[in-house]
Amino acid sequence: MTKANFQGMTKQELRAYVLKHRDDREAFYALTDKLREEPGIEITSTEQMHELIEARLDEADARDAYKVLEEIAELGTTPLEDIKRELGI
Amino acid sequence: MKPTNEQAMELLKVCQDLTQMYLPIYLVRLDERTTRIYILAGQSFEVEILPNGRVKYL
Numbered sequence: 274m275t276k277a278n279f280q281g282m283t284k285q286e287l288r289a290y291v292l293k294h295r296d297d298r299e300a301f302y303a304l305t306d307k308l309r310e311e312p313g314i315e316i317t318s319t320e321q322m323h324e325l326i327e328a329r330l331d332e333a334d335a336r337d338a339y340k341v342l343e344e345i346a347e348l349g350t351t352p353l354e355d356i357k358r359e360l361g362i
Numbered sequence: 363m364k365p366t367n368e369q370a371m372e373l374l375k376v377c378q379d380l381t382q383m384y385l386p387i388y389l390v391r392l393d394e395r396t397t398r399i400y401i402l403a404g405q406s407f408e409v410e411i412l413p414n415g416r417v418k419y420l
Contacts, residue, residue: 288402292388305393305400308408308420316409316417322379325419326407333405 279303363394368415373399376409376417 279287279300287304294300316322346353365373373390380387380403389402399411408420 285406288406292402295389301391301400302393302395305396305398305410308400308410311420313410313418313420316376316419319375319379322376322417322419323383326380326383326385329407 284308363392363397365392365397365399365411366413366415369399369411369413372411372415372417373401376401376411380404380407380409 277290277300279290280303282290282303284304284307287300287307291297291300291304314325316325342356343353346356377387377390380401385404385407387401387403389400391400392398393400397413401409401411403409410418410420412418
């Protein structure tokens with residue numbers, strides 16, 4: 274079997290690969306190496322961690338909601354801009 | 363290889379915080395090369411715990 278090209282994978286792909294191949298040390302190392310390229314945020318309190326997670330969850334919700342809006346706009350004849358105006362966003 | 367005491371204490375706290383927020387924890391692993399603990403929770407919440415007990419959210 275040929276080895277997967279970890280360097281060429283996105284972080285999301287690598288994460289999914291590591292979850293499926295938990296004994297693959299090389300894949301896990303490639304993932305943590307990738308993480309070290311990012312600055313990250315130092316956590317100093319539980320409250321701070323809660324705030325960061327809430328913010329990230331809200332972002333994901335907003336992204337999902339926007340995607341649904343776009344899909345609806347594609348289905349109907351109402352342009353996305355009109356739907357947005359109606360919803361006040 | 364074992365985590366340091368500071369790391370182990372922080373690991374417990376972080377896991378507690380994550381599950382408190384209903385986030386499933388999919389992976390907890392010690393990187394033997396850097397001795398950092400890696401945690402993956404939810405879809406994309408990654409946390410690293412350094413040997414000195416400092417916590418990094420990625």
